[in-house]
Amino acid sequence: MKKIFRYIIASIGLTGTLGLNSCSDFLEETNKNTVTSDQFYKTAEGMEGLVNSCYAPTRIWYGKVIGHLLTEAGTDEMLPGGFTGYTYFHDYSSTLQATETGFLFVWKSFYRGINACNTALEYLPTSPLSASQKAVREGEIRFLRAFYYYHLTETFGDIPLRTKSTTAPETTALRNSKDDIYKLIFSDLETALTQLKGVVTPQGGRITEPAVAALLARLYLTRDKNTEALTMADRVINNYSYKLMSDYKALWNISNSDGSKNSEVVWFVNYSENNNLNDYGRYDDLGYYWLWEGGNHAHVLYLPYFGGDKGWTYDVETGRPLVQYMPSKYLLNIFDETKDARWAGSFRMVWYANDPTSLASGMKLGDTSVVISKTPVSAEYRKSKPYVIYDVNDIYQADGLPTIPRWHFPALIKFADPTRSARDVINSKRDAFVFRLSEMYLIAAEASMKLGDNAKAASYVNVVRSRAALPGQAAAMQVKASDMTLDFILDERAREFVGEQLRWFDLKRTGKLIERATKYNPFAAPNIKAYHTLRPIPRVEIDVLQNKNEFLQNPGYN
Known part of the structure; x- marks a missing residue:
């Protein structure tokens, strides 16, 4: 199924940016129906549409230009090609500033997603959905809110924390600490894990129990909670039916690009061959600029x-x-x-x-x-x-x-789509794989290494390397406990996940961004500084505030 995004509800409570923007086209939309949003959200159809809309911002990041810029550019594995217009993302020059529209688009889109989630959580208890349906939808909503906050706080640092719907522009705001953001993230995910218990079959990209466990594994590792990260990674590895595909190249064949049918994809952002079911045209002017023709653009x-x-x-x-x-x-x-x-x-x-x-x-x-x-x-x-x-x-x-x-x-070529209708067609039906089973093995390996068990770490890595071995080379691909270092793990993750929108976060998480970009990226080396582990807060978000002296820009940026 490729239809979970078909309902995008246009209302101030759903699409307004969460409090830091002045009025936008979204805030000025008129409800041409006689049914108010308050009435509509109290119907089963309205509630389902509202929950579906919570998923929409995942598509501004995964498989999209700005998501790749903020995860692949400026790292050790990618350099700017000759046709790129965004070299400042690669070289960390003084042009990389708060006025860059890509930062604003991410900020606006994810806060809109958070606002949609907050709105859905407020209407869900009184909706006519059954108790079991409410539990599942709550799990999805809380996962998505945590998912957006994770991307925002790792990108921008301390940010405003909103748990209630915003229905009008706000002219004051404060930045909550990253620790506070993560308290909400983990609380949401723990609730989601309970509410989605037993929901394991992927349905068009909806959140499942193992998807929650996979995100928890990644975020526990991010926060240096290694015992918990190992537990969650093992849960995904052992408790569900995922399997590594025997052929790494086949994993990326377009015939296996439907995440719901790929044996090692734990969760994915779905795209459709029918561009009407993708995201094109669903955002303001910034959206048209950053999303252009819709679909997955990674190819x-x-x-x-x-x-x-x-x-x-x-x-x-x-x-x-x-x-x-x-x-x-x-x-x-x-x-x-x-x-x-x-x-x-x-x-x-x-x-x-x-x-x-x-x-x-x-x-x-x-x-x-x-x-x-x-x-x-x-x-x-x-x-x-x-x-x-x-x-x-x-x-x-x-x-x-x-x-x-x-x-x-x-x-x-792992994102290739030779089924497009013509050579210049941009939109691809390929799903964007967010969590793969191999990541769980490498999370378990890194967590085990940090817990002092290098032999166990090597055993997890060897599962991934056995699948990666050419015929007759399985033994040669095996590694030992003495090989387990953080740099080896990062090299292995580069081999396994190149281009999959993980690298900047991996380097930041391990404290290796400055070191490895300086060592391996000759564009970044002259300019990258410690403050580049955060991105600038979009300038427009600060300019509209009355309490600018309290809401300060991240160090190093104008």
């Missing part, structure tokens, strides 16, 4: 461009190349492609002739056209081949900076 963000090379043009199969991100030299070097299937399962290195109008002499359609090499290639070898070769020294300078124009690099 276009990590692709190179070989314009001008004989015999090749981009097509539906190779994907529309927006050239936004390219892998860092560090990322390429942590894969051993002779043993680890995740390299070929994640990256494309060869392109074939598909353009009859530009074939080189002697080249036929289907012949090799372009090859990327992780290692240096001699001039003699190049001359012996009819195709174009870009080797590591063509792609990177000695210091790891990409060569201009930053178009030629391995393509991250």
Whole structure:
């Protein structure tokens, strides 16, 4: 099912930003129906629509441009591609400031989600839903409120805490501590775990009991509650029916992109082939800017461009190349492609002739056209081949900076969607996988290591690496207790989750963002500072307040 977002209720109690914005188009909408929102939410249809609307903001982050910018840019694994207009997210230059509209869009969207959740919690007790339905819907609502607060507090730090619906703009606000935010998060998730007990079958992206446990595992690890993180990760691993797919590349095949049918996807943000069921057009001007054509956009963000090379043009199969991100030299070097299937399962290195109008002499359609090499290639070898070769020294300078124009690099293909109707179609039906079973193993490994049990940590890692092993390489892929370090865990997470919108949070959580961005990201190294572990509060949110002296900007930002 791909229909949980079909109801977006336009009312001040649902879509108004939570208290820090001046009036917006959303606050000015008129109810053209004779039924008021108060009456509608007291019906079963109205309550279900209200709960469904709580899910909507998940789609502004997962599979979207701003979500990838705030999780992949400026880390150790991704550098800016040649066509990106957002280099300040990558290099932490002085242009990265509170006036950047992406921060405002995230802030507004997630606070709207929180307000929708607060509204739903207020109407739920008096709704005509059965007691069992109310319990399930409460679990979903509380999960989503916790989910949005997690993203907001990890991104912006201390933020306003709202547990009641906001129905009019507010001109004063205070920032609650991150500790207070997490108290609510964990309280909500513990309630959700109880209310969703026994709800384990995914239905179009709805929250389930194991999804709550997975989020708890991630957040307990984030807060250094390692015993609890291990317990929750083990719960997801052992108590439900999830299984690692035997083939890492098949995990990402478009035929397995429906999260409800993929054996190792614990929770996902769903998208539809029918763009009317996606998010396009459901937001204000900022939404149109950041969401554009709807659907999942990840498939276009990590692709190179070989314009001008004989015999090749981009097509539906190779994907529309927006050239936004390219892998860092560090990322390429942590894969051993002779043993680890995740390299070929994640990256494309060869392109074939598909353009009859530009074939080189002697080249036929289907012949090799372009090859990327992780290692240096001699001039003699190049001359012996009819195709174009870009080797590591063509792609990177000695210091790891990409060569201009930053178009030629391995393509991250795990988000590919060759079922799109035409080569320039942006919207993809691919679901965005938020929690996978392999993350639970690596959470359990990290928690075990921090608890002093490196042997147990290695045993969890080896489950993931056994699945990743090429045929005949399972033994060579195994690691020992002595291999367990935080840097090894981060390397392993990069191999497993590259591009999956986890990296910035992983580096921040482990206290490694500054160190590893400085070491492995030559764009970030000159500028990144300790204060960059937080993003700036959107300037407009502070400007409208009467108590600006109490509500201060994060250090380092204007």
